[in-house]
Amino acid sequence: MSATTRQPAPVAAEQTAAPAHGVSFGDAFKVWLRVALLSFGGPAGQIAVMHRIVVEERRWISEARFLHALNYCHLLPGPEAQQLAIYIGWLMHKTRGGLAAGILFVVPGVIALLLLSWIYVIWGNVSFVAGLFFGLKAAVLAVVIEAVLRVGRRALKSQLAVVIAAVSFIALFCFAIPFPLVVLSAALVGFAANRLGYAMGSHAAHGKDADLLGDSMPDHAHASLARAIKVVAIWLPLWLGPVALLYWFLGGANVFTRLAVFFSEVAVFSFGGAYAVLAYVAQQAVETYHWVLPGEMLAGLGMAETTPGPLIMVVQYVGFLVGYRTPGMLSPLLAGTLAGLLVTWVTFTPCFLWVFLGAPYVEALRGVRSLGAALSAVTAAVVGVILNLAVWFGVHVIFRETVPWRAFGLNLSLPVLPSIDIFVTILAIAAALAIFRFKAGTIQTLLACSVACVVLQLTFVVAQ
DSSP, X not given: OHHHHHTHHHHHHHHHHSOTTOOOHHHHHHHHHHHHHTOOSHHHHHHHHHIIIXXXXXXXXXXXXXXXXXXXXXXXXXXXXXXXXXXHHHHHHXXXXXXXXXXXXXXXXXXXXXXXXXXXXXXXXXXXXXXXHHHHXXXXXXXXXXXXXXXXXXXXXXXHHHHHHHHHHHHHHTTOOOXXXXXXXXXXXXXXXXXXXXXXXXXXXXXXXXXXXXXXXOGGGOOOHHHHHHHHHHHHHHHHHHHHHHHHHHOTTSHHHHHHHHHHHHHHHOBSSHHHHHHHHHHIIIIXXXXXXXXXXXXXXXXXXXXXXXXXXXXXXXXXXXXXXSOTTSOHHHHHHHHHHHHHHHHHHHHHHHHHHHHHHHHHTTXXXXXXXXXXXXXXXXXXXXXXXXXXXXXXXXXXXXXXXXXXXXXXXXXXXXGBOHHXXXXXXXXXIIIIISOOOHHHHHHHHHHHHHHHHHHHHHHO
């Protein structure tokens, strides 16, 4: 008799624990793993994959809620695609959902890029491998230009948005204005424009989508001071604790400390999404710290383009090369591996802090048009950021030499015209034709350019 009275209790507990939207954590885990394994092609491709699976196929959230979260993630420093995954995972299954979505999003890329970094430093001078990475450098130019157009078509829905993108490009490329200032200025312009009655562009309809989450705010998504303090108390030590320990035990001049400090700064100040971070990291790593050469940076970007996960995973490759070349008492490969993983940690851990801390407040502001206008202006500024990256990479890969030119407030890096690399130029044009004229995919274009360079390299070696 007593057994009969106790039997329904587990069932009731199970029903209480089940999410209101009906998606179990186990099912969500499988979906986020699928998203991670299919996340090729940079931020735009990754966001498109996420949209197709989460909004169109699974109908977890509505189109309007997806775009609201995306615009907020554009405003954050760091990789917007991973932050969007964390945001949606958190909406669906609280903190553990955000952790699962965010961690799974980067794990395949961490493993793949670590293996490619090993190959690069061990066999990079072998003709086959050298040709492989040389082809990636040329093809990446076309890929980044295609990203400018793809993001531009989505973001530039009004004349004001076009002006913001153009001014952002000029500020970055011609005057070297800091990224945070550009992004903050864009947000303020969008906010002011909305108050004055100017539209940033078309807004997504808040229609009655048959999404599982619905339009209401989940119980765990309500903002509170106690919750914010708890998030900061957990994630700030997780992020900066290793940096402080390195500084304490190894000193500020140690290469691991310098990497940890620099990429922690990147995690805070590089706004505008993955391409914005890439532009800043590339210029600092090449021109300021002299950690890598422009061609090596392009090779790393090509690796990141051909592997799943965030494009900004290229920072792991930069850290690997720095550790490999200054190993200290460690073996070069071990030092490179540890440095790459350290850079990955300080780059991606803050993403969880930004989302878990800010998402409840962003959810509470859904429907506030002035905030939406500010976020849309940031998205427009991102187009100028990506264009700056494309031009910077183009100059450094097509021309072997550049000279600085500073006058009248301008801060430019001008190409030395006789140093043009004809073969790279031809290959970049071919990659552009493949993408724009024949609609070839990113992965296919990168691999085709690499194969073409391998064949040419081996032919040259045989001829000698």
